[in-house]
Amino acid sequence: MGWQRTILLIGALLFASVMWDLTFLDPLIIALIVVLIISWLWNKTTLSGLGIRRTVISDRVSVGEKIREEIVVSNRSRIPKLWVQLDDRSSLPNHAASRVLRLRGRSEKSWQVETVAVQRGRHRLGPVWASGSDPVGLYESSHLMPVTHDVMVYPGRVDISSITLPTAHLSGGRIAHRPAMTTTVSAGSIRDYSPGDPLNRISWSATARRGALMVKEFEPDPTSDVWILVDLNETWHRALHEDERLPGHAHLNSTTEYIVSLGFSLAEAAMALERRVGLVVNRDDPIRLDPATNERQSLRIAETLAVVTPSGARSLVESIASDVNRVSRTSGLVIITADTGGDWVGAAAGLVERLIPVTAIIVGPGAGTSEIVQRLARARVQVHRFPLSQ
Secondary structure, three states, rough: OOHHHHHHHHHHHHHHHHOOOHHHHHHHHHHHHHHHHHHHHHHHHHOOOEEEEEEEEOEEOOOEEEEEEEEEEEEOOOOOOEEEEEOOOOOOOOOOEEEEEEOOOOOOEEEEEEEEOOOOOEEEEOEEEEEEEOOOOEEEEEEEOOOEEEEEEOOOOOOOOOOOOOOOOOOOOOOOOOOOOOOOOOOEEEEEOOOOHHHHHHHHHHHHHHOOOEEEEOOOOOOOEEEEEEEEEHOOOOEEOOOOOOOOOOOOOOOHHHHHHHHHOOOHHHHHHHHHHEEEOOOOOEEEEEEEEOHHHHHHHHHHHHHOOOOOOOHHHHHHHHOOOOOOOOEEEEEHHHHHHOOOHHHHHHHHHOOOOOEEEEEEOOOOOOHHHHHHOOOOOOEEEOOOOO
């Protein structure tokens, strides 16, 4: 360290001064001793009174969106900080929050950091390792500032416009008894006209009978539940080469990320249509979320898919038989898998025979994909082969 070398230099000069009576070295020796003492005292104040505050402006985002954070560093001491290095230890990839600062006495500095989320999961912002030294760099102090904040990165969204959600054939299905905001095929009741009602809702026959303008109120059509089965049997998952990835979607670097992103995007789309959505994750320790349609369910699905990883070799056949055995004719099932072995085609065909609509999404360019697509089509399963390149 610098102070050790300085002490050695002082010792050498002092030895030379005594041995050869070099008195002209005495002022230099005194000056070095003074610098050594002042630097030591200065270093003791380098990090005293230093504080940090982190405020996360957006702590729940999807891959591709920005996480915004404001960092405020304050010096509560009267003594200025000529050089303070802040080394950020965040686990969020590409989060560049480290800085080298100079602070006047009783002052503060702030800056904002914007980071594009590139990896789903739960990440931690912070802590910060602060370090500083005296003006000549003889001594150095460091201190861990344990100010942290957790952020959640949901899977990225993918284009699912080519995928049609399965709809069960409902007869006398559940009706949500509330006035519809849009026109549906069935009118529920009539009421007096109110200013602002669209003209295409006026019931002219009722108006003629009652002698006053009457409008029709519509009930929303019955909708079926949607089950989404995300297959994370690690046997079939692999990383993707550059030429197999979609341009502009660097995070889709494996079949796992494709499958999870598809499941997340389909769940969002179904819940936007006010359909009840259930989730099954096939792995050694399977996950099952029963269908619901509310903000809490949307959050549960998003957080589950944000952190889930492939595990074990539990077969898709077992998952269909065990995890979705309560799927009824009032439900539809979406299977998202990279399994091109085809053992599970018979189980999917069995659901179709029970009048349960099944949609299969095959992810991956593996051998045998075309054959399994044909087998699923013959079993009357709606099948999509999701593209991995364009």
